[in-house]
Amino acid sequence: MPLHILVLGGTTEARRLAENLVDVDGLRVTSSLAGRVAQPRLPPGEVRVGGFGGAEGMAEWLRAHHVDAVIDATHPFAGTISFHAASAAAAVHVPLLALRRPGWVPVEGDRWHAVESLAAAARLLPELGRRVFLTTGRMGLAAFAGLDSLWFLMRSVDAPEAPCPPRMEVLLERGPFSLEGERELIRRHRVDVLVTKDSGGDATAPKLTAAREAGIPVVVVRRPPVPPGVPVAGTPKEALDLLRALLP
Template identity: 90%
Template sequence: MPLHVLVLGGTTEARRLAESLVPLDGFRVTSSLAGRVAQPKLPPGEVRVGGFGGAEGMAEWLRAHHVDAVIDATHPFAGKISFNAASAAAAVHVPLLALRRPGWVPVEGDRWHVTDSLTGAAELLPGLGSRVFLTTGRMGLAAFAALDALWFLMRSVDAPELPYPARMEVLLDRGPFSLEGERELIRRHRVDVLVTKDSGGDATAPKLTAAREAGIPVVVVGRPPVPPGVPVAGTPEEALALLRALTSG
């Protein structure tokens, strides 16, 4: 029987991993998407959409569908599902690994202000600028809702829901983004501070280069930790090699 691998996805790396696994003999792949994006890019193989009902619900799903291994390839800031996956995998005694793209690293000329939360980012903003390019997604905008003196350009895949800042222009767009396009956004909207999560990867990195060129500060929200004891791969290729090692024998 093929090994049934559950990929907790929704990221570019998760799709690439599914694309690598599906054609291989000996694997059956199910990708799970949270369902927060209206029109997600679907990976190959079997796909399920929606939550599991916490760690216990995920454990029941793993048992019912005879899952042999779990790969947590969710967004670095998904957070809660990663800990649910660790609990569920331990409960049913199946191997778990995490696929996390490497985080960004500041280079000479960057003016980064690192914080550990969106609330921390909001507290820093009044001292850094007045026209904010907010690229942290549509979730968590309540942290910035009280900053009435600031103007925000908020970019996300789907439209946000209240509460959010009163003075906010919404830009609906999906990466990857070009350096020239990011330069133009900063210039046209007279942006003087950028807010981002440390998502890593190349698709949204040009905004960091554009901010450095423009000499504007960047508020970077650091990543939550991966659950203790979970092995981590940095690329889909590394994840496949680690999966083979964890399931061999």
């Protein structure tokens, strides 16, 4: 029987990891997607879409499908599923590791303001600017809904749902984004402050360079921690090496 690996996915790194795993003899790979994106890019191997019903539901799924290891390759800000995975893996006694792209690091010329939450970002914004480039995704817009004196350019893959800021223009786009394109957005929309989560990676990093060049402040929401005791890989290759060390 092949060893069954469950990849909690939805990221570019998760797709690349699945591509690596399906080529390994003796492995069966299932990628799980949350289903929040209308048309996700499907990875190779088996795919399931939707939630598990909390940590207990995930543990039942792991048992029923004879999963031998779990790799949490979700978005760095998908904190709830990561803690559910830690509880479920511990309950059924299967190894768990996390794949997290490294976070961004400020360089000379950056005007970063680090905060712990979207609510904290919203409280800070009126002190920094009036025309906001909001790149935190369509979830959590309620934190900014009361800022009626500010104008927002909001970019996401799918259309947002209420509550939203009253003065907002929506861009439905999927990365990666070019530096020239980000420069043009900031210039054309007269953006004077950028809000982003510390997602890491190269696909959306050009906005940070464009903001630095324009001399505008950037509000960066810090990422939540990985559950204690879970080994972390920074790349798909590192995750595959960790998996080999964890499995017989």
